[in-house]
Amino acid sequence: MADKKQAIEKITPMDEDFGQWYTDIVKQTKLCDYSSVKGCMVICPYGYAIWENIQHLLDAEFKKTGHENVYLPLFIPESLLNKEKDHVEGFAPEVAWVTYGGSEKLTERMCVRPTSETLFCEHYKNTVQSWRDLPKLYNQWCNVVRWEKTTRPFLRSREFLWQEGHTLHATSEEAIAETRQMLNIYADFCEGALAMPVIRGRKTDSDKFAGAEATYAIEAMMHDGKALQAGTSHYFGDGFARAFDITFTTKENQLAHPFQTSWGVTTRLIGAIIMTHGDDRGLNLPPAVAPIQAVILPIAQHKEGVLDAARALEEKLRGVCRVKLDDSDNSPGWKFAEYEMRGVPVRIELGPRDIEAGQCVVGIRYSGEKRVVKLDDLAEELPKIFSEIQKGMFDKACENRAANSYRVTKMDEILAHLEDGDCFIHAPWCGDEECEDKIKEKTGVGSRCIPEDGKLDEGAKCVCCGKDAKHEVLFAKAY
């Protein structure tokens, strides 16, 4: 027990060293572990259970909107990867190459998929003939590999888990609508289930996905004021279809190229949860994705009737939420600290006096609030408490973002705000890539996106060159 207590104390305070705080949380709460495979991680049960909850909720949304799951090969032959010029330029430098099968050298090397546009294109080319075959609304849950130089658990690793949607449509309007629909599904999921506010926007041309006509993204503010791209949705036009010679016969019996999209979120979302809601005492999980939503802690459990009552309560709550009873012989104090660190949203304390009074004490992790609830009402109250927590956590994250976001009109203002720490900067921009680069060079913040709900004051001028502004841009340092 002593060493476990020490473990809790080993979380470095956020303000002291945010990077170390993050690493400590990830390790101490056993979300993941290192392995001898450089840049790859072991996702431990507690971390994987969060991912399963994310999968479960998102997959239901995908299916509700007509998408079907499939599974395409892990490998991409080099010649296939090379078919779309921009795409291969973007990805070739960061793929892992398989060159041998057993003891035989391959005649053509294959990369481990960094993303699967090329494979989907090949499959679509083989299976789509007429407008009756469209749309194709496919998704796959799988692993991908990108040979990153610097890696961090969940945020950037050589292998990660994700889902990648790939859809094919008869018209560009339909494909654009799909791109937007999926961005909104991601945004609603992040704000609803992860209690994490996001900014929906379009990437500037310099930051588009390799091969895309337009890339849309959701950007969230982490506790340190940096931005994290939480999901992307790409519109490809018919560029890939042309490169892969995918055609279909229209209703009017014409041969045409279909229009395409792709969209994805990754295990990075677990990192986003940590850095949006965590604090110096540890993790802080939104109930919607928490592996344990409520933990029952018996007080004075050696006293007669306490453990029986705790077990009966666990049984009662089993159909209501993901509940765990900790009847181990660790002290209540140790257990408090442990489940606080692990970010369990609700703690239910149950001691002899509570039992006598037919009540329990409910502790809320994110706010520290405690309230007394009648045992008879608990099953009914818990779902309401979870909703309250989701909303409370979301509001808190919104407040944090509001307190660290600034609208500026001059370059100097950017520098002034950044002196107090990283933050979100909303600034007018002329649309010129040169200005974008200059802002990054002078201030260190890059363009994250052109927010969907961004607005320019009348006569607004580019924060860099002073020419007429075309867009409001969100600038920030990014993960």
Next chain:
Amino acid sequence: MADKKQAIEKITPMDEDFGQWYTDIVKQTKLCDYSSVKGCMVICPYGYAIWENIQHLLDAEFKKTGHENVYLPLFIPESLLNKEKDHVEGFAPEVAWVTYGGSEKLTERMCVRPTSETLFCEHYKNTVQSWRDLPKLYNQWCNVVRWEKTTRPFLRSREFLWQEGHTLHATSEEAIAETRQMLNIYADFCEGALAMPVIRGRKTDSDKFAGAEATYAIEAMMHDGKALQAGTSHYFGDGFARAFDITFTTKENQLAHPFQTSWGVTTRLIGAIIMTHGDDRGLNLPPAVAPIQAVILPIAQHKEGVLDAARALEEKLRGVCRVKLDDSDNSPGWKFAEYEMRGVPVRIELGPRDIEAGQCVVGIRYSGEKRVVKLDDLAEELPKIFSEIQKGMFDKACENRAANSYRVTKMDEILAHLEDGDCFIHAPWCGDEECEDKIKEKTGVGSRCIPEDGKLDEGAKCVCCGKDAKHEVLFAKAY
């Protein structure tokens, strides 16, 4: 429509060419598709949905028995793979090697996991210290790669999907019990959900998993009389723990090596379903894993009220089962053939006269039976009909196996039985590997397992050498 009808007719009869029949089914029912990645397949929506149902049901069983899901890296450094001698000898010839990351040659090449014992061992070594940390009951759902020379969709492919359980225990008794528990979970799942009878048994030493002390397997008979290994469960003793230097402190404060198991089933189960239940008209899916359990086919759908009634019925059945209404403009005849081919277990016909009479016609795919059911009773009847079908399909498969299984005492009998086609041969065996090899050489059938419920007649002699028999062995040709 004309070309679709043709497609159905293109299924080669089973008796004519079983291999071609299998390939036709897989392609025509769109379970999977080929890709330019040799030996790897595209699992299409209909095939993947079966896998999702398998995952869903098995994962619940794993969790019920205390297992937790994790995710370990895709890659294994060569030095790690080399740590257990038998294991590396078994797998090295069939792994894919990654030698480059981007444009840089790796200092140590890595294989794409063919199985993950070595990675789990490394993780356990880092995380297990005391008896309090045991047992570790981990499982992962993932892809693996084995560089096979000859491949067939679902049955043998260079990449496939599976789950691999890896557990660590303080005592050998516990580990052996785990090995048996998981074998039984697989067997019950195959017999219950897949309606596929299996023989539970132990592999002979020549057929053990590379590095295992004992390998248990379930063997099922396919329609052509060949055996398909449907799942395996391995007991490792403390061999891996010694090779990887995994130790723990016992309750008595001694340092000891823990005992280990692993167990897995793969997308091969989809192939097993096809070859157990399919017929010349196509697939035949057990309701428990069928993506569509019941399809509603409106008859004379142009007539007033028919489509409305069909839609109302679909709505009503949505909470009861996985239901689909086909209101496309294809003819009822085409639809009958289509859903028959796709193996949808229940077809619900609904025409103007049925509606008037408040009834529908329920067609059972596997038996060809038709029955009239009152519309008001259908929601209640369907689950019962599904159970009936599960049992009926299971019984039918058992009968087929019984009709093609023989108990023999002499080598000549084996040859005589095999003249009429592939079959299961139960024969007494002395336990000598030389005899096992000789039987294979002379008859073409290999030992599949030593059945759990096998029995030797008193004084039984080895079918090969005539010495005293030690076991009854199941011999068969295998996929």
